[in-house]
Amino acid sequence: MILSAILLFLADLGGGEILVVLTAVLLLFGxxxxxxxxxxxxxxxxxxxxxxxxxxxxxxxxxxxxxxxx
Structure with missing residues (x-):
């Protein structure tokens, strides 16, 4: 159920937006x-x-x- 909610959220994001989120996570946590x-x-x-x-x-x-x- 939680996974489906996450997947529905990610379905609304484009490739560029996902890249920005992943870059931010990488910069924040290393x-x-x-x-x-x-x-x-x-x-x-x-x-x-x-x-x-x-x-x-x-x-x-x-x-x-x-x-x-x-």
């Missing part, structure tokens, strides 16, 4: 910190998705238990 930041963002996104899937699975199990005839 080339040596970018891989670490990308790794941290990836880990955070993975953690979020794992938690989301765990909540979804728990809700599905609860719904099945409620619907199960006794």
């Amino acid at each position: 080339a040596d910190k970018l891989p670490g930041m990308a790794r941290s963002a990836g880990r955070g996104l993975r953690s979020f998705n794992d938690a989301k899937n765990e909540i979804r699975n728990e809700l599905e199990r609860s719904i099945k238990d409620i619907k199960k005839p006794e």
